[in-house]
Amino acid sequence: MSGPSTYQPKTGFERWLDARLPIIRFSQEHLLSYPTPRNLNIWYTFGGILTVFLTTQILTGIVLAMHYTADSGLAFDSVEHIMRDVNSGWLLRYLHSNGASMFFLAVYIHIFRGLYYGSYKAPREMIWILGVILYVLMMATAFLGYTLPWGQMSFWGATVITNFFSAFDALIPGLGTGIVTWLWGGFGVDNATLHRFYSLHYLLPFVIAGVVGLHIWALHVPGNNNPLGIDVKGPQDTLPFHPYYTVKDLFFLSCFLILYAYFVFFNPNLLGDPINYAPANPIQTPEDIVPEWYFLPFYAILRSIPNKLIGVLALFASLITLFFVSWLDTSAVRSTRFRPLYKQFFWMLVADVVILGYVGSQPVDAVLFNTPVPLVWLGRLGTLYYFLHFWIVMPLVGLIETPKPLPDSIAKSVLAAAPAE
Amino acid sequence: MPHLPPVKVAFLAAAVSAFVLAAPVLAADNAAPAAPAPSTNALPPKQMSWSFDGPFGVYDRAALQRGFQVYKEVCSACHALTHIAFRNLGDTGGPGFTTEQVAAIAAMYKVPAAPDEQGKTVDANGQPLMRAAVPADYFPPPFPNEKATRAAMNGALPPDLSLIVKAREGHENYVYSILTGFGQKPPANEKMASGMSYNPYFPRHQIAMPPPLTNGSVTYADGTPNTVDQEARDVVTFLTWAAEPKMEERKRTGFNVMLFLLGFTVLLYFAYRQVWHGKH
Numbered sequence: 001m002s003g004p005s006t007y008q009p010k011t012g013f014e015r016w017l018d019a020r021l022p023i024i025r026f027s028q029e030h031l032l033s034y035p036t037p038r039n040l041n042i043w044y045t046f047g048g049i050l051t052v053f054l055t056t057q058i059l060t061g062i063v064l065a066m067h068y069t070a071d072s073g074l075a076f077d078s079v080e081h082i083m084r085d086v087n088s089g090w091l092l093r094y095l096h097s098n099g100a101s102m103f104f105l106a107v108y109i110h111i112f113r114g115l116y117y118g119s120y121k122a123p124r125e126m127i128w129i130l131g132v133i134l135y136v137l138m139m140a141t142a143f144l145g146y147t148l149p150w151g152q153m154s155f156w157g158a159t160v161i162t163n164f165f166s167a168f169d170a171l172i173p174g175l176g177t178g179i180v181t182w183l184w185g186g187f188g189v190d191n192a193t194l195h196r197f198y199s200l201h202y203l204l205p206f207v208i209a210g211v212v213g214l215h216i217w218a219l220h221v222p223g224n225n226n227p228l229g230i231d232v233k234g235p236q237d238t239l240p241f242h243p244y245y246t247v248k249d250l251f252f253l254s255c256f257l258i259l260y261a262y263f264v265f266f267n268p269n270l271l272g273d274p275i276n277y278a279p280a281n282p283i284q285t286p287e288d289i290v291p292e293w294y295f296l297p298f299y300a301i302l303r304s305i306p307n308k309l310i311g312v313l314a315l316f317a318s319l320i321t322l323f324f325v326s327w328l329d330t331s332a333v334r335s336t337r338f339r340p341l342y343k344q345f346f347w348m349l350v351a352d353v354v355i356l357g358y359v360g361s362q363p364v365d366a367v368l369f370n371t372p373v374p375l376v377w378l379g380r381l382g383t384l385y386y387f388l389h390f391w392i393v394m395p396l397v398g399l400i401e402t403p404k405p406l407p408d409s410i411a412k413s414v415l416a417a418a419p420a421e
Numbered sequence: 422m423p424h425l426p427p428v429k430v431a432f433l434a435a436a437v438s439a440f441v442l443a444a445p446v447l448a449a450d451n452a453a454p455a456a457p458a459p460s461t462n463a464l465p466p467k468q469m470s471w472s473f474d475g476p477f478g479v480y481d482r483a484a485l486q487r488g489f490q491v492y493k494e495v496c497s498a499c500h501a502l503t504h505i506a507f508r509n510l511g512d513t514g515g516p517g518f519t520t521e522q523v524a525a526i527a528a529m530y531k532v533p534a535a536p537d538e539q540g541k542t543v544d545a546n547g548q549p550l551m552r553a554a555v556p557a558d559y560f561p562p563p564f565p566n567e568k569a570t571r572a573a574m575n576g577a578l579p580p581d582l583s584l585i586v587k588a589r590e591g592h593e594n595y596v597y598s599i600l601t602g603f604g605q606k607p608p609a610n611e612k613m614a615s616g617m618s619y620n621p622y623f624p625r626h627q628i629a630m631p632p633p634l635t636n637g638s639v640t641y642a643d644g645t646p647n648t649v650d651q652e653a654r655d656v657v658t659f660l661t662w663a664a665e666p667k668m669e670e671r672k673r674t675g676f677n678v679m680l681f682l683l684g685f686t687v688l689l690y691f692a693y694r695q696v697w698h699g700k701h
Contacts, residue, residue, distance in 0.1 A: 274589055277587040287624070
């Protein structure tokens, strides 16, 4: 997307540096003059918001790590030490724990935005695939981090999730148990497990940062998709990234930070499970083991299948499916705005994920709102639709649907929409 | 290819709904009993109003001091308060005891002493060496370990109270409801196990803790009526502070942060409008 550079070194030092390390030229091309479609809406600001949250999580995490102790006998108390004795320790911890939730909220909006506007379609398949990798890395990082306070849900969550792998015993006896023992570093979730989870929790964010670099690199080759889903045809369709999108991203980032601040300062424990304020106890299982809200749809998929191995495979499949989205969608039109039939299925998918999230949050034997309908049936239906959507609906709708006519260009569409300006 | 009209989608949705509605029939064989007859689920906690509710709520200092008295004279016989040091009683945003009061409170407690000059850790009678606590010490637990606790408590393990308000669904209202939820007769179908008390706010309604508070359990120096309700309110306020001692600092900081963010967002909005003028 970035054409021939317009950067002109002005001083002797800039000319010297430009011949050796063209970092100013690079920044100028990718951060300042980078041509961006002029019609990006609010949903396109979440990429920038995610970058800010990755940075926030790394910075608060680094300081928290200075005060945290990854030892099963001391971890819980060291978190309380942070909350009570470290200067502004409560602030760092609440920023970090609620930051994880905000990070996932932003990434879900970012993913559904990509799905809605067809940002995964050619020539942007690599951006999407790197995005799915980032999402999986985020899930791993969040899971590992949730273990660190060594509360009841930390311990039992770690036990349940790592035990997924024991399902492979059904394939080859001993295989699953072997994997689980290897993951734990022992015969139970214990000190060795906590140590390695801490090490990996510190490592993965930097892996994420690296993949984010690739994600943005891949983005800057074809340039941004846009709400119309049509290609940029010339300079009249774009605006330089700075100041247009720096100020727009900042404005919506600031709005998002208000929500973040609400949680951090006025309801810091709303999104967490109370029982995680009780220290880990390996001989007492909590009433219900519930993951954090951002994992609930996947938890519902897992629990909707009575066979453990198939449930675990379904959970993995629900993530692996996302890697194929670029090829499952057969429509030539990117933006769902011009796809009246697919639009309805898109919103069904959104509703489906929300319903799965609700099912995942409820006890396994719950019923649907005082009716005799077991909730697990709703979970099964939701699981079925999740896979149907990607593997059947997406390929089929693209073939049978008649899309609406596409506008001629971004510039025409934008200027027609806002004649008053 | 023909265009599939929305009406067909609606039909599909109807078919899906029909499947959902048919589910109980399909599931009739393996469905769990829909409504388990008389429930022993805990009652929802009483909804009380507290001085620390809301974005500007702060702890009532007098209630914190009275609540500490209730903890010290009643709860501490069985419940530890591991994460609280005596010095915390004088911290900003806490009960607000003076330095002298904190030292005097600490001096009433005995904590294990360091080995003496001969390296001995026990006295002539074989008892562990003890010394008076100082403000830097933490509240000593009522029993030395879990086994000793269970041995003294008929097998029960009274939980540590430092985080109890944050560690239970319903939080301060739950703890208040437990403390004031004793004294009702159990329904005929609920048999009390020996040594258990009936408390409908507790899961399965049977709690190993006997009613801890009575009218007159403590005598308040400030003349506040010492009813069960008042004692419960005071000790719950104290335990909420124990669980979240930085709440006042948090809300104060939050107010300033919100003020800044709202102003900053408004400025960014105008900057955004100005930069984009005529561009969209």
